[in-house]
Amino acid sequence: MKSDDIVPDLPDEGESEKKEQILIRRLDKIETTGWPASNGNSN
Amino acid sequence: MRRPRVKPEHQPYRSGERTVRIGGEIYGLASEISDPYGCAWAALELMDGSRDRQTVVECLRRRFPGRDVEGVVDTLLASGHVEDADAPVPEQLDARQRARYSRNADYFRWIDLRPREHQWEPQLRLRRSRVVVLGMGGTGCHAAWALAAAGVGAIHCVDPDEVELSNLNRQMLFGEADIGRAKVEAALARMREINSDIEITGEIRRIGSQEELSELIAGCDVLALCADEPRVQGGIRRWANRASAAAGIPWVGGGYAGPQVSVGVFAPGYPCFECFLAEGKERGHVTDFAWPGVIATSAGISGLLVAQGVITLLTGVPEVPPGYVHGVNLVAPDDRVYVRYPSRGDCVVCGRD
Structure with a gap:
């Protein structure tokens, strides 16, 4: 899966309005880890 | 959304001077937020379930005058990392069923990245x-x-x-x-x-x-x-x-x-x-x-x-x-x-x- 940009516009240094926007990007697989695992800390 | 609250399983942390990570460490759920002037982090801190959206916006306006704080708040509310602390409990599920499926509800809240009226929506779909x-x-x-x-x-x-x-x-x-x-x-x-x-x-x-x-x-x-x-x-x-x-x-x-x-x-x-x-x-x-x-x-x-x-x-x-x-x-x-x-x-x- 590619990174999924929820807000497609990156902050642009040349445009003050866009500069204020935040970007939420799903992490790529290589940026995440399958560990540690817990058992939910619940009964 | 009445009182936005960052989902407990999605607690954010700063991953750099201008970036915030949220949603844990699981591929498919975790996200990185670019936060060029700190407003996203401040908004997430305010989203603890004690304030409504408008109060969050007003707090941010005082702190970041002239900035598009509403855009920041609405982006976060649409991200799937935030839930409504005042979400209603559906009448279709009695107390026994809510207890039986409580871990399901927590699980669905965790993995569901679509904003919902309440965290029981997937459970109600299963029930139907x-x-x-x-x-x-x-x-x-x-x-x-x-x-x-x-x-x-x-x-x-x-x-x-x-x-x-x-x-x-x-x-x-x-x-x-x-x-x-x-x-x-x-x-x-x-x-x-x-x-x-x-x-x-x-x-x-x-x-x-x-x-x-x-x-x-x-x-x-x-x-x-x-x-x-x-x-x-x-x-x-x-x-x-x-x-x-x-x-x-x-x-x-x-x-x-x-x-x-x-x-x-x-x-x-x-x-x-x-x-x-x-x-x-x-x-x-x-x-x-x-x-x-x-x-x-x-x-x-x-x-x-x-x-x-x-x-x-x-x-x-x-x-x-x-x-x-x-x-x-x-x-x-x-x-x-x-x-x-x-x-x-x-x-x-x-x-x-």
């Missing part, structure tokens, strides 16, 4: 659903158990056979006292012990044609195909593919070849099982092994992945497009079992040419 489980062997027992435990509202189990001693290494709904008993009868009794809040029905029956299968699945929301016989006339999976396509019903089929478990999730509008077969054949894959060796773990994973596929189709959580086969290879942990072929335009079932 009817699933046919065809085949009560190693795969079917685990699938039926998981669907009952998860709270699928109506489950109909179908199998022609009786319990044998050699079934007990993997068919977890049966015990020694069930040997000689119809599988469906024993399975229904055990499932009703597990969850008496749902409708569990069944029939002792061998499906002998695509027409019989069409009749069986009429009115259900998803077919869980946990049988691999009969193999004649194209096989029961082909019947399932065609009967489901004709009725517009999604289906999940699972099984194992010894240590390799594979489960397919299919639905109208997406590449179908026969696209998968044809594409695999062109690539030289042999798809039909039928040796009897199986252990509880491979059967269990098979059935549980079938149930997972069914739950995904019923709830829409997580948002994964159907039309794929996935699984595990127990002799090679580094082997990623995952296939998603494109739709074939010349497919006799789903092709549009």
Whole structure:
């Protein structure tokens, strides 16, 4: 899966309005880890 | 959203001077937020469930005058990392059911990245659903158990056979006292012990044609195909593919070849099982092994992945497009079992040419 940009516009240094926007990007697989695992800390 | 609150499982942390990570460390859930002037972090800190959206916006305006703080807040509210601390508890679930499914609700809240009215929406969808489980062997027992435990509202189990001693290494709904008993009868009794809040029905029956299968699945929301016989006339999976396509019903089929478990999730509008077969054949894959060796773990994973596929189709959580086969290879942990072929335009079932 590619990174999924929820807000497609990156902050642009040349445009003050866009500069204020935040970007939420799903992490790529290589940026995440399958560990540690817990058992939910619940009964 | 009345009182936004960052989901507890999604607690953010600063990953750099101008970046925030949120959603934990799980691929598919975790995100990184670019935060060029600190407003996103400040907004997340304010979203603790004690303030409404407008109060959050006003606090941010005082701190970041002239900035588009409303845009920041609304982006975060739409991200799936935030829930409503004032979300109503649905009347359809009584206190006992809320206690029974409390871990489900927490789980769905965690993995559901679509903003919802409340965290019980996926559970209510399960409750409204009817699933046919065809085949009560190693795969079917685990699938039926998981669907009952998860709270699928109506489950109909179908199998022609009786319990044998050699079934007990993997068919977890049966015990020694069930040997000689119809599988469906024993399975229904055990499932009703597990969850008496749902409708569990069944029939002792061998499906002998695509027409019989069409009749069986009429009115259900998803077919869980946990049988691999009969193999004649194209096989029961082909019947399932065609009967489901004709009725517009999604289906999940699972099984194992010894240590390799594979489960397919299919639905109208997406590449179908026969696209998968044809594409695999062109690539030289042999798809039909039928040796009897199986252990509880491979059967269990098979059935549980079938149930997972069914739950995904019923709830829409997580948002994964159907039309794929996935699984595990127990002799090679580094082997990623995952296939998603494109739709074939010349497919006799789903092709549009």
